[in-house]
Amino acid sequence: MTIPFQRSSGNARARRSKTMLLPIPRATADGLALQVHLALSALRGGYATGNDAQTLLQTQVLVLSIVNAGYGELTPEEASRADDALLACFERGGREGAWRLDDEAFDALARIVTVYDGQLRSAPLWVLTDASERLDRIGAGENAQRKQA
Numbered sequence: 001m002t003i004p005f006q007r008s009s010g011n012a013r014a015r016r017s018k019t020m021l022l023p024i025p026r027a028t029a030d031g032l033a034l035q036v037h038l039a040l041s042a043l044r045g046g047y048a049t050g051n052d053a054q055t056l057l058q059t060q061v062l063v064l065s066i067v068n069a070g071y072g073e074l075t076p077e078e079a080s081r082a083d084d085a086l087l088a089c090f091e092r093g094g095r096e097g098a099w100r101l102d103d104e105a106f107d108a109l110a111r112i113v114t115v116y117d118g119q120l121r122s123a124p125l126w127v128l129t130d131a132s133e134r135l136d137r138i139g140a141g142e143n144a145q146r147k148q149a
């Protein structure tokens with residue numbers, strides 16, 4: 001779930017530089033946020049798949065990266081609760097095939113989603129792009145480890 005951005009080499013360097021300083025268009029932000037809200041809702045309702053849990057895991061990685069760049073606020077305790085919620089969700093999903101969240105886990109991940117919503121509307125494109133590229137590198141590293149195993 002990387003953040004889409006244009007990689008057109010035909011754009012003038014100055015225009016790209018200015019664009020990178022601005023938040024992404026509202027419609028793009030809303031579309032990205034909707035994906036995450038739907039995944040969270042599916043996990044709360046008990047009709048989710050592992051893809052929904054994966055979406056929230058990726059969102060958490062993005063949120064933490066963007067917070068570290070200075071956009072949005074998330075306490076270490078909130079991040080830890082979200083980690084615990086995701087871990088429990090993945091363990092339950094792997095063990096029982098039931099991809100769902102209890103109320104406490106939902107609240108922890110709803111906080112992540114709320115922070116993400118704000119970040120999408122306020123962080124400049126360069127911050128979102130850096131976070132997305134970091135997520136891609138993490139995913140590539142996990143895929144490489146799976147292939148070696």
